[in-house]
Amino acid sequence: MAQLKYKLLPENSAGGILPLNVAIVDYADIQQCGLTMPQACQIVADNVDGPTAINIMDLTAVTTTSDGIMVPSAIRAMAASDRGKIHPEFGYIPMAEIEHSEALIQKEPHLRQWDINYPGRRLFRGPDVADKPVPVHNVVITGRACNNNSGTEMMHLVTMGEILMPYIGQHVIASGEGKLLTGMSGEHLSVGIGMTTAEKFGRVFSTYRYRAGDTAHGSGAQAKTLKRDIPCIVASKATHAGFVIAALKAGMVPGRDIGCSPVNLAIARAMHLPIDYDNITPRAWLELESVGFSREYLETPVPKLTEAEVLEHADEILPGVDNPQLHTIDELVQTCWAEVKA
């Protein structure tokens, strides 16, 4: 009998910061079992009691982070389950495939990374608006479980606990390559989450909203408090830096092509790569200045670092995550097997 593999971060694990279970299933394993994506989600739901966020990840695809960095994998579908149930209307949604075209890349300049770094891969980010029964967020809900922002922000709707799992950390879990950080999100990550790029069917917004250089939060000095005290599981800073450097080497300019998040700015500054200061909006500057990323700070000369030096000193260069604790994947993630009934 076939067995479906899935990776599980159990509720209350990772030092107690997980308010619900998080399960990650490899799309290739689903195909190997001859299952559809909804069937695979139901099998996971049948095997994990309690509220669970389920993401199906495709390691042959490509996606973008909210601040515009391309990563070689993608969430293909997300679900929320509770005590074996997936709500038939609100519990599951697939992500939309974004077709490659020159017109699209003209509108979304950060996608120039696609042909340079990840040619030929299929692109998925958020769901098609036509698939969304909930007209507000890119969210699925069943019982107590809520999987939001296209699978990167999970909530328990009774205890009201919340966890942020930004995409690159999930890529580490799915690929089995790299290490993970846990901690409180902190002020820099809180500000950075708002520094988006404008995308069709994006992870958070379905339509072209806040371009590179702008902020989706638009809340001045308050932006740093929005996610500051929410626990997170993210990629190690060296792993994160690797993907940002790949984007910068592909010609991406923070504030112009990719988001002006503190992490993108910090790496560009350290490597003496261009930043489009004049394209950053006044309201984005307000938020950046509130965490010390003023134009004056960014333009202050610093020694130029190589790619290897940035990776070696990533923990000092990349801001974000309070009280970070470094983990191997195995310390946080269990590999589980579920029986596939004929």
Added chain:
Amino acid sequence: MRLMHTKLPDFIRRIREASVKNTPDMKLEIKGMENVQSAKLQSLRTGRIVNAVEEMAVSEGVDHMEILIRPRMPETMHTVIIKGYDKDGKAKKAIVETVDMLVPTEELDLFDCEEVIDRRPKMTVYSKI
């Protein structure tokens, strides 16, 4: 006069009457309408709910009942009015805001049930038509 939409007090009254129609001692609690002051409710659905209440009241082993009215959409967008009054009770100023609210789906109320009969029609995603 029969209306296509039922007045809120009639909706509540008809549910209460249905619970005791064949079971005079039936205890009934209605939850979820506490803050609704006035509303018109679908008459056809009201009739179906009234029939369901009667049916539940005479079901074997049922001693008392709850009617739980929950939002069908688990994420809803709300208008928030921040309103200030002067000492005479005259409205001086209002600030209008919006907030999205995410709530658990009905599974939370159904986990402990031995039997669930779901008679809701499927919701239509109009953009799919």
